[in-house]
Amino acid sequence: MVAAAKLGKERMIPAKANSDILKLIAEICGTANARRYYLPVFLSANAGNEDIRSGKTILTKDATLVFPACLYADEQLATAKASNTRIEWGKLTPTTARTLQDAMRKTEPSVAALPKSTKWIASASTTAALEDVSSTNWGGQLIGYEHLNKTIPKKLVQQGPAIVAGFDSGRILDPGASEQYKKLLKGSLATDATSLDSNLILNSAAFERIARVQDIRASNQTTDFSRLPTGSSVVTSDFAPGGYQLTLKEGTDVKAAAKEIFAALPPTASAVGQLSKFTPYFAEPLSGGAGDCTPGAAKKWPIDLDELKTVLEARKRIGKMPLTGRLLILDTGFPRGKVGTAPFNQNFFHPSPRDDDPLRERFLWTVARPPEYFNENSENASHGVGVLALALGGTQLLDEGWLWQHIDTQGGFIVDLMGYQRLPGNKLGVDANAVTRSLSGTGWGQADIVSVNLSLKFNIETMEEAPDFSGYFNEQQQVLFVIAAGNDGADVVGIIPAQWGGTSKRNVLTVGAVSSDNKYWTKSNKSQSFVDIGAPGCAVPTLSWNSTSQKFEPVVLSGTSFSAPLASFASNLLQEFTAGARRKARILSSGRFSSDLRKTTRSSRVLDIPVALATPFDVVRMGDGKMRLGRITWAPGRTLCNVPFVQGSFAQVQRTDTPDQFSVVRKIGPTNQGAVDFSDCTLASGQLSSIGFQEAVASDDGLRLGPAETLDIRNLESITFCDNCDLWQP
Structure with missing residues (x-):
């Protein structure tokens, strides 16, 4: 964190009177940084602010605050093993709303649906056996039961597991937290922003320990913690794993900076890499040029709706409707204020846990600061609308409206993330921060993501060795990452992330495009090793946003961008298989053979959604x-x-x-x-x-x-x- 603050480009952020500095840090740098080692770096950098120097966390005057470079990271829910004397922090197991629900044997609704007063404690079955560790490893983080049993303000306790999704000055209502913040502030004002002495490190760890106690008290049912059976698992919070983006100061040598950050990483880190020049795969309108194709028959293209209904009605008859997860769509966003406009029912969308900010759209997600959800006047702005429509089954299925009576959903199942930014010339470019957070699982809040849909490519510059992207996928085994093969008409070898498909990564599915006659689209990238399967992607009916009429209108487009969300739609309805690799295998092994795909895909198959969902038969x-x-x-x-x-x-x-x-x-x-x-x-x-x-x-x-x-x-x-x-x- 200190190395990032030293090498990265700082920002000057205007803040109005009554702004909460802890909440601002959480908004701009993530909840993890509002409670960990970034906090003293921030306080030191703003030592000249009168309010901050006096110990106030709510500004009394308008101010311009200095935000040293940070690696954006949110907290996430996790479980920790309880021994007979303490909670052990040496090894935490990330968990999700679905895991917690399973732990309660489905006697309670999921996290997103829980009233704020609901409390729980997960059973030992929610996590694998965890090794005990000595206090030398995590000494500052070991919380004895005496801390847990101290009085915590009721206002904090009532927040339940949602407390992990935010951080603000309410946290220091706790007298112990307030006293520790004062110690942290005193040490921060006496040191440079890019260095932490041993006392400041200890004070930072102590402040984090108190925040952890608050998480535990809020996330578990009220109980005598000293009487927990050994081996119980307590719901707490953890630092989300994965990759983080850092914008370097101008003139900084990239390789020298990478080496310095590499030296500052924990011993387990294997490599540092730079991601650059993200290139989107936008759609192509239907035209009469070479390589184009014609749309398929109504109700059969891109999905045979009669067959799909047959399968879903059969599953409904046996009481085993498909269980949905949540699908993260990283794309160009969705028109602000239009959630709930036909055919995009509000129930499709999973709300952001941070819905208390009037600038935020409750049902849309973004990493931009200030929040940005749609660049209406930019070229290809509606690309994400077309992708979203297909991730929900396509325009005809949306119009017919019967799907939602045949699947088992628990709240919204689409997380629509604005992953693009405005470029000069009315263009849109990929937001690198959104990509790294989508790959690594950071910033998902409490959304129980089971699939991620990506339609882009990027170049990689490495230093000593290639970045270990495998860590992203290994940490997110429950997720199936669905990748568009790309529209270059080339072999995907060397094209990242398309090359992560095939047997390269077990939970990455790379999808090429086919026409309505199951022929491989000539502009689709191909590979017998890395492109797993073909899916409708040539002359596909979907939707676009018309900013003039303020309506969603039908459009026919081509591109692997539209093949990928159809596979994501299938994956999202196959949550009966908790592992992403299992859903990938089912999608591949249920596809429809096409000899034209023998030299272009690994499976020689075209996505067959009805058969994929017919798992009991x-x-x-x-x-x-x-x-x-x-x-x-x-x-x-x-x-x-x-x-x-x-x-x-x-x-x-x-x-x-x-x-x-x-x-x-x-x-x-x-x-x-x-x-x-x-x-x-x-x-x-x-x-x-x-x-x-x-x-x-x-x-x-x-x-x-x-x-x-x-x-x-x-x-x-x-x-x-x-x-x-x-x-x-x-």
Whole structure:
């Protein structure tokens, strides 16, 4: 933090009288910095301000405050293991609203829906066993139970887990916190902004410890902490992992600065990298030029709505509607004040936890300071509107409006993040801060993100070695990052982040674009190794914002930007699989084979959303493509591709254009890792020529199995096997 303040470009921020300096730090640098080592750096830099020198945290006069460079970081919810004497901080486990809800066995609503008076304490099952650590590692952070049992102002306690999402002067209503702040201020005024002596470090740690106590008291039910069973897990807060952006002072040598910051990082940090020149993948309007295509049939393009409804109604009948997560869309934003305007129902959007600022849009997210949600007059400003419409299933599905009665949602499930900034010449460019925060999981607040949709590319300049981006994804295993392959008509090798797809990262899905006849779009980037799958992206109907008529209007556009959100839509409805890698595997192994994708994608498949969501059923596509749901009978003694043909080993088998040759998806390794293998094999004479099948038919109490049939794989298009068979036991 000190190295960043020394090397980074400071900002001068005007603040009006009655401004809360702790809240300003939280807004501009994140909640973590309002309570940790940045706080004394800020106080030192503003030693000349009369209010701050006197100990006030609420300004009495207008002022211009100095904000040394900071690495923007918000706090996040976490769990910590309790021993018989203290809470152990050596190893925290990040947690989410969904995890906390599971810990309570779904007896309470999720965090976002909880009234402020609700209290809880999570059970030991919410976290893996944590090693005890000696006080030498985190001595300043070890909180004894005597601290927890001290009186904390009721106003703070009533905030519940939401207390972690903000930081302001209310925190020093606590007499202990007030006294510690005074010590911190005294030390800060006596030192330089870019250095911290040992006493100041201890005072900073003590202030953070008190803030941690407040988090725990607010986030857990009122209890005698000294009587907690050993091994219980207490809900607390943690410093969010990941990468952070720093704008260097003018004239600073980039590599020299990187080395200095690298030296200041914890020993676990493996590399430092510079991200630069982010390039968006905007859409292309439909035209008569070479390489264009025509839209598909209504209600079948980009999603077959009749098939989707069949699947969702079948799941509703068996009481297993798809469970949604929350999808983060990093794009050009959404028109301010238009949430709730048809067809964008307010219920789609997950509100920002910081809704107390009148400048903020409650249902829209931004990293810009002051907040900015939409650049209406800029070129391509409506790109994010088109992406959002497809992430919600497309224009026809939005118009029909029946989806929301067939899925299990818990509050809004879209987090729409403005990730662009205005450039000269009426252009828009990617906001690097928004990208790094989206990749690393910082700044998500209390949103239980399960998918991230990105349509951009960027260059990387490294120093000693390439940045360890794997850490971002390893820290966010619950998330599936969906990446647009790009519209350069090139191989994605060397194009980041598209090259993170394929087998490179288990929870990154790179999506190329196809036309309505399942042909690969000529302008879509391609790779047999790194582009996972194709999805509708050529002549796709979506929506745009007309600033003149002040209405959302239909438009037909092309680009991998629109392929990605369709895959994100599927991922968002597959939250029954908690790991991003599992959702990726299901999307790939349920796709529809296309020979035109053999040399352009890893799977040779096109996204098939209805089949992807039919996880409780075996799905048969007949020779004419008709979809049927039911149950396959597994006969013993058969093999496929020289592997025993047994349930659980195979995900899918599809007919190819070559007689008796089939494209097979086989599951590899532990199920939770989601590894699948794509291969071709020629069927032996008579092999799989008699497959038992019973179709699912409606009954008074749900679904039942119809009469037994015998199917010949050579007369079918495909069989996709159930991936969550236990959801339906006919």
